[in-house]
Amino acid sequence: MDLGLSGRWAMVTGAGKGIGRSTVQALHAAGARVVAVSRTQADLDSLVRECPGVEPVCVDLADWEATEQALHSVGPVDLLVNNAAVALLQPFLEITKEACDMSFDVNLRAVIQVSQIVARGMIARGAPGAIVNVSSQASQRALTNHSVYCSTKGALDMLTKTMALELGPHKIRVNAVNPTVVMTPMGQANWSDPHKAKVLLDRIPLGKFAEVENVVDAILFLLSDRSGMTTGSTMPVDGGFLAT
16 A cells, blocks of 8 residues: 655654664655654664665754754654653652653653644645654553653643644644554563563453554554544554553
């Protein structure tokens, strides 16, 4: 199925590793022109070698001023994937200010800022667009030691809906994908304990965690005109976890 992404400009945050990197690779293969945003220059360098023509931007999205400076002149962007995130896991009684600040700065505030920059450009050009926020099943289910992470993703789901409400009149669609644990390096690190993994796997009807390509396929669909009547949605990619 041709998703019609060839020739369109896309921006992906958190592009150095995992879901973000694989999304850049898939968009590049589909003929899109991609701006890859990461805070790690080495990851961007290797990505550009793999995908010649990708435009790298190295910036820490937790830094508001640096992000504004790095991205304000990038464009014109038609498609945005807000993928950058941190997962700092702590028991509730041990949550630190630093973990709260970093988690909300990257997982929520940066989504607001980057989306504002991109959406303003779309509106100024009178161009339609699509934004996909990478959320999580943790937005809708409580997980032990995930108080801050769950909270940021719950907020991201509601941000997705309010963005869809306000940007819809400008022909900008906004959706989220909500994966279960994905077998990225971050997912493997946080779910390497077999007992911890089994507790969650027992709640997934399909009995397995997601592979990166499962999430990328959902992202590409929501970016494409094939989902032209879909906005404000939170799409589970969770093997049925949220159905239980």
